[in-house]
Amino acid sequence: MNEITPAGRFRDAEAAPAALDKRYREPVASSPAALPWSETLSVLLGHRSVRAFSAEPLAEGTLEVLLAAAQSAPSSSNVQAWSLVSVEDPALRAKLAQIAGGQKHIETAGLFLVFVADLSRVQRLAEREGLTTEGLDYTESFLIASLDAAFAAQNALTAAESLGLGAVYIGALRNDAAAVAHLLKLPPRSYAVVGLAIGRPEPAVASDVKPRLPQPGILHRDVYSTAGEEDVLARADAHALAFRAEQGLDATPWTRLALQRLHAVASLKGRHILRRQLETLGFPFK
Numbered sequence: 695m696n697e698i699t700p701a702g703r704f705r706d707a708e709a710a711p712a713a714l715d716k717r718y719r720e721p722v723a724s725s726p727a728a729l730p731w732s733e734t735l736s737v738l739l740g741h742r743s744v745r746a747f748s749a750e751p752l753a754e755g756t757l758e759v760l761l762a763a764a765q766s767a768p769s770s771s772n773v774q775a776w777s778l779v780s781v782e783d784p785a786l787r788a789k790l791a792q793i794a795g796g797q798k799h800i801e802t803a804g805l806f807l808v809f810v811a812d813l814s815r816v817q818r819l820a821e822r823e824g825l826t827t828e829g830l831d832y833t834e835s836f837l838i839a840s841l842d843a844a845f846a847a848q849n850a851l852t853a854a855e856s857l858g859l860g861a862v863y864i865g866a867l868r869n870d871a872a873a874v875a876h877l878l879k880l881p882p883r884s885y886a887v888v889g890l891a892i893g894r895p896e897p898a899v900a901s902d903v904k905p906r907l908p909q910p911g912i913l914h915r916d917v918y919s920t921a922g923e924e925d926v927l928a929r930a931d932a933h934a935l936a937f938r939a940e941q942g943l944d945a946t947p948w949t950r951l952a953l954q955r956l957h958a959v960a961s962l963k964g965r966h967i968l969r970r971q972l973e974t975l976g977f978p979f980k
């Protein structure tokens with residue numbers, strides 16, 4: 695049963711092991727019933743990307759609460775070097791879907807949000823104050839803005855899932871970062887890091903929790919070690935194959951899928967020129 699501890703933590707002796715089993719398909723902790731747990735953890739571990747949305751509109755105010763959640767993410771030095779474009783024009787969505795390789799869910803989602811790494815606001819502020827912006831030219835500033843945008847996006851995704859909505863990131867906007875910047879009229883020193891399609895999950899299309907690498911493949915204690923990696927990868931492949939069989943997907947193991955995504959320039963789907971595009975968008979990477 696659920697129990698609120700004095701610290702305000704929500705414990706559910708049954709929810710933790712079930713959620714961990716689903717995520718890993720193998721035991722994680724020796725005594726899972728004793729794990730600390732919360733409603734937030736249930737939402738986080740229950741994540742699955744949703745790409746099929748029903749036509750039922752979202753509740754009024756959804757954009758505003760998701761933005762509040764996104765803005766509640768930590769921000770490097772609280773500079774808040776990101777912006778959000780909510781794409782509402784169907785024609786614009788269709789163009790973005792085309793750039794993203796025909797991802798229809800960009801058009802059918804209740805909300806399509808574009809998270810923008812945005813150093814332009816600081817640039818304008820500096821101009822107003824008559825100050826220089828040398829620091830903005832450096833890779834560190836690019837990274838700060840990109841991280842701010844990414845953390846904000848992840849907060850929005852989790853917030854959406856906590857409301858029972860489904861979502862999927864659209865990294866494929868970076869297939870042509872220059873075209874996206876042009877379409878959304880992004881100012882210099884900004885670029886679209888990632889899109890997020892959000893909607894009510896279409897009940898007829900099942901989605902499920904996708905297994906992740908067993909924890910020993912990710913967790914290093916004190917120092918990095920590759921000991922046991924072969925075994926971890928074999929387990930990851932077995933779990934991925936079981937998941938894919940359940941989903942009616944082909945029998946490609948995880949190790950092969952990961953390599954397919956990265957082994958050749960062609961698999962970057964146009965993103966091999968990203969650095970050059972970003973330079974033209976005002977990120978000199980000094």
Ligand SMILES: Cc1cc2nc3c(=O)[nH]c(=O)nc-3n(C[C@H](O)[C@H](O)[C@H](O)COP(=O)(O)O)c2cc1C
Nearest residue numbers: 741742743745797862863864865866867888903904
């Ligand atoms: C930065 C980023 C970009 C992504 N871009 C896309 C995308 O363009 N299209 C898509 O269908 N899924 C995209 N995804 C979703 C991943 O494919 C998905 O998270 C991954 O397969 C794990 O599945 P899960 O989210 O259901 O656990 C993206 C995920 C991330 C983190």
